[in-house]
Amino acid sequence: MVTTSYFSLFGGILDEEALLPAPQNISILSTNMKHFLTWSPVTVPGETVRYSVEFQGEYERDYANEIWIPISECSLIIVTQCNVTEDISATVAYNLRVRANLGSWSSEWSTLKVLFNRITTFLTPPMMEVSADGYHLLVKLEDLGPAFQFHVFYWRKEPNTEVHKKTVKEISSVVHLDTMEAGAEYCVKAQTYVEAINRSSNFSQMQCVRGSTWMTTAMVSFVGFVVGVLALPFLAWKMSQIFQYSCCPVIVLPDTLKVTESPMKLIHCMSEGTECCDLAVHVIPPEEILRLWIQDTL
Numbered sequence: 001m002v003t004t005s006y007f008s009l010f011g012g013i014l015d016e017e018a019l020l021p022a023p024q025n026i027s028i029l030s031t032n033m034k035h036f037l038t039w040s041p042v043t044v045p046g047e048t049v050r051y052s053v054e055f056q057g058e059y060e061r062d063y064a065n066e067i068w069i070p071i072s073e074c075s076l077i078i079v080t081q082c083n084v085t086e087d088i089s090a091t092v093a094y095n096l097r098v099r100a101n102l103g104s105w106s107s108e109w110s111t112l113k114v115l116f117n118r119i120t121t122f123l124t125p126p127m128m129e130v131s132a133d134g135y136h137l138l139v140k141l142e143d144l145g146p147a148f149q150f151h152v153f154y155w156r157k158e159p160n161t162e163v164h165k166k167t168v169k170e171i172s173s174v175v176h177l178d179t180m181e182a183g184a185e186y187c188v189k190a191q192t193y194v195e196a197i198n199r200s201s202n203f204s205q206m207q208c209v210r211g212s213t214w215m216t217t218a219m220v221s222f223v224g225f226v227v228g229v230l231a232l233p234f235l236a237w238k239m240s241q242i243f244q245y246s247c248c249p250v251i252v253l254p255d256t257l258k259v260t261e262s263p264m265k266l267i268h269c270m271s272e273g274t275e276c277c278d279l280a281v282h283v284i285p286p287e288e289i290l291r292l293w294i295q296d297t298l
Helices: 001-006 056-062 216-249 265-271 286-297
Strands: 025-032 034-038 050-056 070-078 082-083 094-104 130-133 136-141 148-156 162-168 175-179 185-194 207-210 257-259 281-283
Touching: 070 082, 130 185, 130 207, 136 148, 136 185, 148 175, 162 175
Parallel strands: none
Antiparallel strands: 025 034, 034 082, 050 070, 050 094, 130 136, 136 175, 148 162, 148 185, 185 207, 257 281
16 A cells, blocks of 8 residues: 555554654744744645644643643644634743644654744734825725724924824724825824734835815815806706796697687677677688688688
8 A cells, every 4th residue: 555655664663653754844924913833744645644733822831731732723634834823812932833644643743943922923014095185184094903003103294393193093994184284295104003912013105195275275166166157057947947848838739629710700709799609619621721711801
């Protein structure tokens, strides 16, 4: 068998020695309070090697007979890294170890050469976006989680100007920093801060914006006024048309609805006081209307 022949290279007899080589290059990568234990893979041709990870904190090492606690999420895994962030819960020295597993065989444990303390985590400067909304200086910061705060520094870009500091503890969509003077340029930089380890990152790259000038504001107001003046008559005319056609629509009678008597006879009745209320209205053909009109004219 492949496994048997492979193990024969390591002596072929178990005794109390491990039959698998132990993982090498054990290290921990920690950025922004996220901690990952990594190691080099153990290769067995034709086989899938699994790994198990354990940790030991200050309490286990000094007060609990140096016991090791298995990390359940990293038991018999096939990847060569383990997220130990939840297990590194205090700012004390931790030790971690990993071993390889293949069937019923296990390697020796490989342990970190140097104890790990989360205070050494690498903190990155926050990503931010600075903007000016009229006379308001605004900044939008990257949300790194509830454990993170930000120290934001801002100032008017002039010689010997005062630098202001604002601590942002809860990230919202946009943070208001200050009210700017018209036409003045303001600059902003920030750093990440973690209270649990009392450490800050380097500063982010400085970003500067300029506040609105009175001329810009006046121009915007003037353009808005002109547009309003030009649009108001058109809107009034359009509304009158809508009300006219909605409330008083024009109804055109068909050409075939005509009075039987000629217009001349109607005028004659009105001039003599004759009772004309018995005139009836009925539909007659157009050629009959023309004939009656010619007859009355002659």
